[in-house]
Amino acid sequence: MATPVDMIEVSGLTKSYGPIHALHGISFRVKKGEVVGFLGPNGAGKSTTMKIITGSMAPSGGTAKVAGFDVFEDPVEVKKRIGYLPENPPVYGDMNVESYLAFVAKLKGVSGERVRSQVEKAIEKTDLGSVRRRLIQNLSKGYRQRVGIAQALVSDPEVLILDEPTSGLDPRQVAEVRSLIRELRGEHTIILSTHILPEVQAMCERIIIVNRGRIVAEDSLDGLTNRMAGSLEVKLKVARPSAAVETALRAVAGVATVLKTDGGYSVNIQGTGGEAAIEQVAEAAVGARAGLLELRKEAVDLEDIFLKLTTSEENQVPGGVA
Amino acid sequence: MRGILVIAGKDLRNLFMSPLFYGIAGLCALAWTLVYFLGLEDFARASAMSAMQGGQEGASIHFVVFARHISLVNLVMIFAVSAMSIRLFTEEKRGQTMPLLLTSPVTSTEITLGKFLAGLVGAWALVGVSFLYPLSIRVFAEFDWGPLIASYIGLLLITGCYVAIGMFASCLTESSVLSVVMSLIFNVLLWFIGAMSDASQEPTMAKVFEHLNVGSHFVGFIKGGISMASVIFFLSVMGLMAFLTQRVVESNRWR
Numbered sequence: 001m002a003t004p005v006d007m008i009e010v011s012g013l014t015k016s017y018g019p020i021h022a023l024h025g026i027s028f029r030v031k032k033g034e035v036v037g038f039l040g041p042n043g044a045g046k047s048t049t050m051k052i053i054t055g056s057m058a059p060s061g062g063t064a065k066v067a068g069f070d071v072f073e074d075p076v077e078v079k080k081r082i083g084y085l086p087e088n089p090p091v092y093g094d095m096n097v098e099s100y101l102a103f104v105a106k107l108k109g110v111s112g113e114r115v116r117s118q119v120e121k122a123i124e125k126t127d128l129g130s131v132r133r134r135l136i137q138n139l140s141k142g143y144r145q146r147v148g149i150a151q152a153l154v155s156d157p158e159v160l161i162l163d164e165p166t167s168g169l170d171p172r173q174v175a176e177v178r179s180l181i182r183e184l185r186g187e188h189t190i191i192l193s194t195h196i197l198p199e200v201q202a203m204c205e206r207i208i209i210v211n212r213g214r215i216v217a218e219d220s221l222d223g224l225t226n227r228m229a230g231s232l233e234v235k236l237k238v239a240r241p242s243a244a245v246e247t248a249l250r251a252v253a254g255v256a257t258v259l260k261t262d263g264g265y266s267v268n269i270q271g272t273g274g275e276a277a278i279e280q281v282a283e284a285a286v287g288a289r290a291g292l293l294e295l296r297k298e299a300v301d302l303e304d305i306f307l308k309l310t311t312s313e314e315n316q317v318p319g320g321v322a
Numbered sequence: 323m324r325g326i327l328v329i330a331g332k333d334l335r336n337l338f339m340s341p342l343f344y345g346i347a348g349l350c351a352l353a354w355t356l357v358y359f360l361g362l363e364d365f366a367r368a369s370a371m372s373a374m375q376g377g378q379e380g381a382s383i384h385f386v387v388f389a390r391h392i393s394l395v396n397l398v399m400i401f402a403v404s405a406m407s408i409r410l411f412t413e414e415k416r417g418q419t420m421p422l423l424l425t426s427p428v429t430s431t432e433i434t435l436g437k438f439l440a441g442l443v444g445a446w447a448l449v450g451v452s453f454l455y456p457l458s459i460r461v462f463a464e465f466d467w468g469p470l471i472a473s474y475i476g477l478l479l480i481t482g483c484y485v486a487i488g489m490f491a492s493c494l495t496e497s498s499v500l501s502v503v504m505s506l507i508f509n510v511l512l513w514f515i516g517a518m519s520d521a522s523q524e525p526t527m528a529k530v531f532e533h534l535n536v537g538s539h540f541v542g543f544i545k546g547g548i549s550m551a552s553v554i555f556f557l558s559v560m561g562l563m564a565f566l567t568q569r570v571v572e573s574n575r576w577r
Contacts, residue, residue, distance in 0.1 A: 051421075054421075054425040055424070055425060055575065056421050056424040056425050056574070056575060057575065058575055058576045075429075075575075076427045076428075076429065077427075079425055079426055079427040079428075080427040082425065084421070084422075084425045086418070086421045086422075088418040090417075090418055090419040090420075090421050090422035091417075091419065092332075092336065092417060092419060093417065094336050094339070094340055095332075095336065099335075103328065103331075103332045104422065104426075106324075106328045107325065107328050107329070107332075107422075107423075107426045107428065108426055108427060109324070109427050151422070
């Protein structure tokens with residue numbers, strides 16, 4: 001396999017729990033060595049998708065393939081290649097860190113003589129050296145989460161599936177896990193899910209946003225930001241806000257909404273006007289003698305994209321409360 | 323095969339390193355010691371009696387002491403194994419470690435057999451503790467090994483059934499209490515299926531129930547006979563329960 005192949009190939013996955021539909025046809029591909037962020041509000045179907053890819057749950061329809069092996073026809077081949085961190089780290093409280101990791105390594109089929117070195121590597125990568133002989137039940141939530149990550153890494157799998165890898169960690173540990181995942185990029189194919197936005201910004205090359213069991217966007221971070229370029233948010237700070245100023249701002253071509261904020265206005269510009277529109281907004285404010293103190297273009301960040309995509313999706317649901 | 327041993331090894335290691343096993347073993351030993359002591363008293367009295375009457379046939383230590391001990395061991399094992407078998411699946415579910423097993427390159431059959439092996443070794447370790455009692459008699463007196471060994475083979479087989487039943491109960495639920503209660507009820511039911519033969523009017527059915535009578539199979543071993551039919555009966559119970567457990571474990575992937 002000289003050319004980069006699709007390491008994970010998911011097509012048309014559906015999953016229903018009785019009358020509740022958790023997934024409505026999810027399809028995506030992940031190339032070898034790619035880091036993909038699976039983003040969505042709680043209950044969007046992130047964990048369900050991951051469970052299906054790891055073979056711990058069957059889909060109601062659709063297929064999932066890992067490294068060319070179908071998850072349901074060759075489950076053992078798939079599982080040999082996957083390291084999975086579920087939402088709750090699957091640790092045994094009555095084992096110590098070292099023996100737990102050795103158990104997982106053996107369970108994953110690491111050959112006898114390599115178990116020790118793999119355990120050492122995983123402990124080193126997740127910085128668990130200081131607690132290696134402690135019982136897992138006596139560890140803090142953050143350490144347990146790291147044991148969970150170590151467990152996923154210990155068999156040196158080609159694919160890592162991490163369900164909310166930074167939950168329960170303190171900010172310093174979050175930073176460490178992020179840099180760990182950046183290090184792993186390239187040698188492993190990684191899918192990680194989260195509902196924390198800066199996390200995908202920090203770690204992922206590609207983002208898949210899911211909401212209510214559907215993929216609502218799938219692109220690189222830049223791609224998603226560009227997609228939102230049609231809309232601009234400008235914040236104005238003025239000395240003398242008045243109704244006249246507001247009317248003047250509204251009159252500018254392309255301005256969709258003007259919201260009164262504390263000591264100024266927030267102006268939303270739609271369409272392709274771009275910087276010309278900003279200039280006109282400034283002129284309008286000056287022309288209305290509002291005493292313009294500050295004009296700031298708001299950067300469109302992932303959070304806005306996310307909110308926009310996930311809420312507009314909600315609006316499409318018939319009878320949904322918009 | 324590797325998966326079976328890895329899972330069984332982990333479970334056994336955790337069992338023997340936990341206070342649970344020693345607590346249960348200690349309590350069992352307490353009950354066995356009391357009754358064993360009473361059995362010895364009876365035996366001493368019976369022997370003295372027969373010696374006074376000048377009879378050639380003394381009381382049999384096997385029936386007066388050992389058989390009573392073994393039936394108590396059997397009774398206690400129903401409870402002890404039910405308690406110990408929570409660890410097999412219920413604890414995995416409660417600790418949310420099932421996903422680890424289900425996403426590892428092992429089949430449901432390997433998981434089930436690994437768990438069964440672990441349960442079996444754990445339960446047989448308790449049976450081993452109970453074997454110390456008759457063994458201690460050997461220091462003072464000669465007796466016939468035959469019936470004792472046969473009884474213990476029966477005991478190993480029947481505890482194997484309890485383990486398989488307990489394992490099945492534990493894979494059904496996440497609640498420890500429910501797991502123990504189900505296991506106890508299934509084990510007790512196993513003993514009562516045979517009693518159905520008395521209630522059955524149909525001669526064929528009565529015959530079927532007679533074959534399913536755990537009591538009569540077990541008594542055969544205590545009397546010192548190893549019947550192939552009984553061995554096969556116990557092995558089938560274990561096989562059936564292990565099969566059902568495997569189906570339940572496999573269904574985790576399909577629900």
